[in-house]
Amino acid sequence: MDPRTSAQDVMRCDLCETAVVQMHCDTCLVNLCTACVGKHMISDESKDHKVVKIQARKSTPLYPGCTTHAKDQCRMYCNQCDIPVCTSCVASEKHLGHKILKVLQVLDERRNKIKKDVTELNETIYPTYQDIASDVQNRMSQLEKEYGDLSTAITKHGEDWHREIDKLVQKLKAEVDEMKNTQLQTLQKQLDEINKTMSDIEDEIDSLEMIRDTNDLSKLFSVTLNVNLYRNLPNKMILSLPKFMQGTIHEELVKVFGALSSSSLTSDKHGYSMKTTQKSPEAGSSPPVKQLFDQPETVTTIKINIQAVYSLISSQLYNVACLSDEEIWTSGNDNTIKLFSIKQGSLLKSIKTKLGNSPDDIAVTKSGYLVYTDYDDRTVNIVKNEKIEEVIRLQNLKPDSVCSTSSGDLLVTMISDDYKQTKVVRYSGSTEKQTIQFNDKGQPLYSSGVYVTENRNLDICVSDYGANAVVVVNWKLRFRYTGHTPAPKNQPFSPRGITTDSQSHILTADGNNDCVHT
Incomplete structure (x- = not known):
């Protein structure tokens, strides 16, 4: 029978099922007629029955029973333990000195x-x-x-x-x-x-x-x-x-x-942002473009102790790779790669290179594994569960810079033993997938000494400090950037480290002018 099109009966007593409901037991959550109230009160004398008029039902708090003291109700609350407690619990040593509130x-x-x-x-x-x-x-x-x-x-x-x-x-x-x-x-x-x-x-x-x-x-x-x-x-x-x-x-x-x-x-993972209650013309559109700082802002200073492999060379920090928003890998001209907490500035883990050489570059793969290049050993290595595995071994070439792409591939820059050839090679695991070395006219794209990264639009961006240029390729040469005039110190453009942001802007450090180009 459809209750929307049929007459509805009045509420009946849950005990006798015939008389009209007039009362309600807030303890047992049952509806009662006046004749059945007494019967219900003696049905279970272990309970403190709270019988009220039907109009006042649910007005009496039902305190939870104590799991430790079966007969007691939890009328208090331990703020430290974040649980309801009875008076016996409050008096016990377990909650001694804890802040107790009324439930x-x-x-x-x-x-x-x-x-x-x-x-x-x-x-x-x-x-x-x-x-x-x-x-x-x-x-x-x-x-x-x-x-x-x-x-x-x-x-x-x-x-x-x-x-x-x-x-x-x-x-x-x-x-x-x-x-x-x-x-x-x-x-x-x-x-x-x-x-x-x-x-x-x-x-x-x-x-x-x-x-x-x-x-x-x-x-x-x-x-x-x-x-x-x-x-x-x-x-x-x-x-x-x-x-x-x-x-x-x-x-x-x-x-x-x-x-x-x-x-x-x-x-x-950062593609969407939580909707705000305040409406704006951009609501529901792509994320807003983030502006670069006019002045750098120091969030955390981390002291990194580096002991150069060769005693006559000063200790220097070369590379930083983000494992997450809270942890970074670092390497310098020693044989140890270190993981630091950004917020605390504390050392979390240290990995020594396989042969004791200083890594030329480091990166973090899409799966969160550390990768480093060993220039002297001609290898690219990956660290899994603190064990170092050789991924790539080169012949007549030495690996320089490395980056992990959005697809999980590795981009590795390498230079020949005679320093006359430089190229970027894409690897899937140990398999070579793509080589970028010449333009459409067969001329070399790069000189010696390059850093590499992949942009969000899948451009391959190379900082070529041997040629004082940034070279951007997507199957073929897109453009070269050679700095702008005037430079802050009026020195020649000298690109070094390179990266990209969420808006596909390319950022490179200018070693001669102590600035970042974007």
Whole structure:
């Protein structure tokens, strides 16, 4: 029978099931008629029955029973132990000297905390997930359009060719569709996860609102608050579309017609930010561009003791690599790589190099493993569980700089024994995947002495201090940067360490002018 379209009966006594309810036992949570009150009071004399009029039900606090003293109720609260306690517990040595509060006082604080969490879920977290879901859907639509544009470009270029290249055109379009479907499937999977999380948040809100007004203190203290779980927003997927590079008509059709560059789909844990209650024109759009400091700000100073391998050379710090927001690896011209806490400035761990040589460069892989280059040994090594494994061994070349890419590959710069050749090589594990050494005219891209990093847009950025230039490559040379005039000290541009930020800006240290170029 549908209660919305049928007459509803009045509330009946839970004991006799016939008389109309007039009273309520706040202890046992049962409804009673006046005739059954006495019967109920003697049904279990071990309980302190609180019988009130039905209109005043849930007005009596239900104190939780003590787990240590079975017959006692917990009317107090130990602030240090964060648990309800009875008077016997308070008198015991276990809580001696602890701050004891009235449980009803803590109850009000807990109710306020639940109310605050429900408000945050309703007004901040859930709307943020709605915005993220909308963003993913919009990106999927944009992805459809851009891949469509890509297919159109391929088709238009194919129309300029003869009939025999139709098969090649279809093959390339199939690759586009495969890349598109792969990225769409990944985004759809993320969208499904986001929708599920939003459903979980709705359930959490309903659950918390239901229990918030209960007078059953056991339920209030036993409820698990999961709001912190939902504050951890999903990673934002960073899409990289393939590029169609057209060729000219030639008998070697496969080489000159054109090919697709590889696509990528990476995850950015900082891609989304929590929605604020204050509306702004940029709400729901991409993260705001962070401005560089006009003046440097010192967060922590860490003292690093370095003992140079050769006693005649002064001790110097060469490299820093971030393991996380709170920990950094450092290396200098000694044989020890050290892990420090950024906040505390304390030494957490030390790793000695395999052969006692000073590492030329260090990096942290996508999986969190330490990697270092040994110039003298011609090797690139990885540290797993404090054990050093050789990953790459070179012949007639020496490794210099190293960085870990968003795909998990390693970019290694290397120089020949006669110092006449310098190149950047991409490795997947120990397998060489790509070599970057010459431009389109067969001329060397780099001189001796380079540092390397990968930008978020997948450009390979090299600081070439032998040529006083920053060289940026993505399959082919994009541009060279040779500094600007006037420099702070009017000295020649001398790029050294290089990195990129979340906005794909390239930053390099200028050793001659004591500044950072961006």
